[in-house]
Amino acid sequence: MGIKDKLKTGVQRNLNQKYIRRLLDIIAKKPVLFAYGSTFSSLSDKYLNIFTIKSLRNAYTDNNHPVGYGSLFLPYEMFHALGITPFLPEVMAGFTAGLGLATQTLKEASSNWYSQDLCTFHRSASGAVELDVFPKPDFVITTNLACDAAQKSFYIHSVKYNIEKNFYLIDVPYEYSKESILYLTGQIKNICMDISSKSGIKLATSKFKEVISLSNEFRKWAIKVNNLRKTLTNYPPYYNGLNFILPFHGLAGTREAVILYNQMYKELKKYLDKEEKEKSGKNKSLKRILWLHLKPYYKNEIFNILERENCRVVFEEINYIYWPELDPERPFESLAKKMLSHFLAGRIDNRINVILKAARDYKIDGAILFSHWGCRQSNGGARIIKDSLNKLNIPTLVLDGDCVDQNNSSQGQVKTRLQGFVEILNS
Amino acid sequence: MLHDSKSRDDLDILKNKINDISAFFEKTLFSTDKRPLVGWFCTYTPEELIVAGGFIPVRIFGRKKIIKSESYFPINFCPYIKSSWESLLSGADNLKAVIFTNSCDGMRRFFDTANKYLKDTPSYLLDVPHLRGVDSIDFFANNLNNMKRFIENLNGKKISNKEIKNAIILINKKRKLLKKYSQISTKLPELISISSYFKVMELSMISAPEIFTDDLERYIKFIREADTENMTNLQPNYENTPGIMIIGNFITEEKLWGMLSTMNLKLASDDLCISSRYFEKQIELGDDSDFLNLTAERYLNKPQCMRMADLGLKLKEIENNIIKNNIEGVIFISLKFCDTMLYSFPLLKQKLNDLGIPALYLEIEYNNFSEGQLKTRVQAFLEML
Structure with a gap:
């Protein structure tokens, strides 16, 4: 049994904070951490796992910094400027799936009156909170950007930990406008000031500037990675662009995100250089796929099937850099603009524009929209997305499934649908 | 109190008349x-x-x-x-x-x-x-x-500003009358059926407000006159009937209201977007002529939908209503797949447990109502109360 399997079995058998803390303490120690990192076949995977472990260790065991629960799409630069360790329950729900814990967490959520019709990312996270598996937060910050579920489930978390007064919702307006920027800037500033006064951590301008600069640096490398991928077809083994949600969001504004994306660029560049040298070996019949929404985080066959059918996911919409460079002199306003620029905010046209741009830039042959159970914001627009891509003669597969609950997804059905889709692509 | 058969007949006649909504709201229904x-x-x-x-x-x-x-x-x-x-x-x-x-x-x-x-x-x-x-x-x-x-x-x-002001006055009047009607319905549950109550609410949202308010004003006047004539003394004693609060979203099932109208319960309060969340709170017209600001203030501070950020405040609103109206049981009805509503239930349930108020949880489709199944569940709930 390898180290990864041992970790998985260990957590499954001892699902409690004490064990998780002990485990993180051991694995986060330098020699062990690098030994663990070296078990990953790609450099980007290695850094991803090392930084994830470090971030989790901080959230679970570092008593010197407050812990902040945060939902996806928040400007995590504010966390880092305030010295708050971010903990992302939705991302951790993906981990519960990967570690085989979701059945337990989802069951716990159901017994606490969470309807089974709700998104399993939030239900699983809520179950984990109820089971007391996640670290205790000092602050809970969420947003209405993209999804209703986060703002509600995060409020419940704050009640569970008796910190309703430290619950903050960043209310992102629907349209990008002068008034919206002003409204949002005020909110972000007020939240930062409030947290600063409650935690006693001074919000230093120099620190904020440094964080913003690091965020820009990360953005620069992420754009370079995305540009490389426009022509890249051969990837490091097990590379999956849908695995980088934590650094893309939670580590934005840290040196770790810069290192990770810099390494990813270097690694992918090598593959591209090799590809260009061996032009004759280029796989001309390869079908280039654009992936929309997320993927199942438990063991599944989707990407193996695609690989076998000579299809490759060449881009994922979640990796699109949607925000402009941030201005270190105007941090609050910059972060407001970042949030308002998100393609999941406002009209679906914003998302469609990104999808169509990606379709052209990445010369895609087909798109797969993973229709995660309970995600109304994404699935509610599936018809429009499909029709928009059809206008470009790009077939789209709306693949029903569940990112977290493997019992809510039929492997056989997924396989049949993928094969049918590939037939269309090849026809 | 219901004493003899004559009184019972009088009550039935009055009840039939009051619940003949089409007759009272003829102008609204056949608006020109x-x-x-x-x-x-x-x-x-x-x-x-x-x-x-x-x-x-x-x-x-x-x-x-x-x-x-x-x-x-x-x-x-x-x-x-x-x-x-x-x-x-x-x-x-x-x-x-x-x-x-x-x-x-x-x-x-x-x-x-x-x-x-x-x-x-x-x-x-x-x-x-x-x-x-x-x-x-x-x-x-x-x-x-x-x-x-x-x-x-x-x-x-x-x-124009004047047109906004006039519209505010009109809609304020509609809200005020609806609130009055709601209070009367709570007071006279035997005379005004739950079905009729929600039928009037629906009419208020789909009709020309000027005509509807006229009809509603006349309707309320009729019920009040019946009240002053002591006709309502005929109604049965409701002391042993449990006061129920219905909490939900866009619940408009006529069959559901019809079913509840035949059961032994008193709709003592509600938190629904086709009822109290629609008509509670006026736009306060004072010296301020910034009508849009006054309108914004009313809408953001009216009894809130679960979609608003502060679920704690919503729970407080519900708790106040429960205490004020002596609620003995809560029926929570949500349309399926309504995230904001469904996410409110875990905390609401916790709050109701703290208050010692039993709750019935129902998730329903729209226009596709399974009456038998729901009736059994509501009956069992009422028996438990």
Whole structure:
């Protein structure tokens, strides 16, 4: 049994904070951490796992910094400027799936009156909170950007930990406008000031500037990675662009995100250089796929099937850099603009524009929209997305499934649908 | 108290008369008002601006059976939205325009769908903040101004401040009368059936407000006169009937209200967007002539929908209602796949447990109501009380 399997079995058998803390303490120690990192076949995977472990260790065991629960799409630069360790329950729900814990967490959520019709990312996270598996937060910050579920489930978390007064919702307006920027800037500033006064951590301008600069640096490398991928077809083994949600969001504004994306660029560049040298070996019949929404985080066959059918996911919409460079002199306003620029905010046209741009830039042959159970914001627009891509003669597969609950997804059905889709692509 | 058979007959006659809604609201039902209609969905839509623009605000109830709309939305999607989309697709409502709000993920995608596939009917999405502070009110007032411009463009006519003020006065009057009617219904449950109560509520949202308020005023006057004639002393003793509060979203099942009307319960309070969340709280007209700001203030501070940020405040509102109205049991009814509603239940349940109030949890489809099953569950719940 390898180290990864041992970790998985260990957590499954001892699902409690004490064990998780002990485990993180051991694995986060330098020699062990690098030994663990070296078990990953790609450099980007290695850094991803090392930084994830470090971030989790901080959230679970570092008593010197407050812990902040945060939902996806928040400007995590504010966390880092305030010295708050971010903990992302939705991302951790993906981990519960990967570690085989979701059945337990989802069951716990159901017994606490969470309807089974709700998104399993939030239900699983809520179950984990109820089971007391996640670290205790000092602050809970969420947003209405993209999804209703986060703002509600995060409020419940704050009640569970008796910190309703430290619950903050960043209310992102629907349209990008002068008034919206002003409204949002005020909110972000007020939240930062409030947290600063409650935690006693001074919000230093120099620190904020440094964080913003690091965020820009990360953005620069992420754009370079995305540009490389426009022509890249051969990837490091097990590379999956849908695995980088934590650094893309939670580590934005840290040196770790810069290192990770810099390494990813270097690694992918090598593959591209090799590809260009061996032009004759280029796989001309390869079908280039654009992936929309997320993927199942438990063991599944989707990407193996695609690989076998000579299809490759060449881009994922979640990796699109949607925000402009941030201005270190105007941090609050910059972060407001970042949030308002998100393609999941406002009209679906914003998302469609990104999808169509990606379709052209990445010369895609087909798109797969993973229709995660309970995600109304994404699935509610599936018809429009499909029709928009059809206008470009790009077939789209709306693949029903569940990112977290493997019992809510039929492997056989997924396989049949993928094969049918590939037939269309090849026809 | 019900003493003899004559009294019982008198009561039945009076009861039949009061519950003959079509007779009392004939003018509303057969309105000759030819102003064009503007559709709306959510109680955060200020009808005042629609009226000020010279239109009749009509809430879309989507009574259509879902057929075509199934291909536009996923299977696990708000059934009210699907039904409303069916209604819009069939052009049944003959609307000049449709106003959406960013109430929830479903509604946002509904707006996108209408925008894309309903080319002949202009649609507009009103951005409603999730917070209620001063900044949110200012921001919302600015959004109301944008909505005002949209309405002005519909008929190419500017809306004056005076027109807004008059519309506020009119809708305030409607809200005041609805509240009065709600209080009377709670007081006289034997005379006003739950069905009738919700029928009147529905009419209030789909009719020309001037005509409806006239009819409602007459209706209330009739019930009051019956009351002063001591007719209502005939009603049975309700001391042993449990006072129930219904909490839910867009619940408009006539069959459900009919079923509840025949059961041994007293609807003592509700928290529904087709009832109290619609009519509670007035726009306070004072010296301030910034009517959009006053409107924004009312809408953000009315009894809130679960979509707002502060669930704690919502729970407090519910708790106050429970105490004030001596509620003995809560029936929580949600349309399926309504995230904001479903997420409120874990905390609500906890709160009700703390208060010692039993709750019945129901999730239902829209226009597709399984009466027998639900009746058994409600009966069992009432027996438990």
